[in-house]
């Protein structure tokens with residue numbers, strides 16, 4: 590199995606986000622679909638108020654920044670950082686009041702301190718999340734709040750696992766060993782531990798269950814391959830028609846548990862953690 594190289598992983602992840610950003614924004618984050626109902630909850634959990642200075646880490650196309658900006662008023666400040674230029678382009682046009690900067694979250698070169706730091710669906714993708722959190726702690730004011738949203742476990746987010754599990758069974762080498770997965774902090778204890786390990790206090794984790802209408806199985810299959818699995822689609826297809834069909838049939842079987850009248854409605858567990866500097 591190929592060894593996991595964090596630098597190459599970040600480059601290919603950045604290329605992938607550049608590619609999928611428009612669809613991600615229009616079909617998911619910007620549209621507030623399914624798990625993205627968490628955006629309003631995250632902003633609420635962070636207790637953002639008018640006039641705050643707020644940092645949005647892994648801001649993507651600006652879903653969180655947009656809701657924050659609507660609360661801040663003209664005296665507040667919203668700064669979003671992300672390493673995907675394509676995502677930032679969308680964020681800039683979606684949130685004119687925002688200040689969006691192209692940066693690797695593992696090397697954030699910002700000075701000053703923020704009242705609130707928010708991070709939605711990005712922490713699990715950082716090769717060294719503790720390094721990111723440790724740095725964020727130095728960027729948070731003493732009475733500030735950190736608020737982080739992540740996806741739940743493979744079982745709690747069947748949208749991902751219904752197709753990914755049969756892919757991994759047939760093509761175990763498709764993901765280098767040790768590479769970050771979307772479920773990395775899906776257990777509340779693992780999310781709490783990584784935040785506490787970087788010196789934050791008052792860490793609390795709450796679980797929310799949303800639902801996602803994936804349409805028919807054929808719609809789910811093609812949407813999944815063109816967005817969520819865009820970076821590995823060519824590798825799946827290279828395995829040959831027979832293997833792809835086997836994966837598809839296994840996924841179809843699993844999706845039946847969530848299908849009613851031909852439409853798949855997946856439950857979607859989301860964890861939101863909040864913490865303070867001390």
Ligand SMILES: C[S@@+](CC[C@H](N)C(=O)[O-])C[C@H]1O[C@@H](n2cnc3c(N)ncnc32)[C@H](O)[C@@H]1O
Nearest residue numbers: 606618647648649671672673693694709710711
């Ligand atoms: C699932 S998207 C979430 C975007 C946004 N927070 C939202 O809720 O819509 C993950 C984002 O993390 C960004 N990202 C991943 N690794 C990163 C890194 N090392 N530095 C900066 N951004 C990163 C990606 O470019 C992508 O925009």
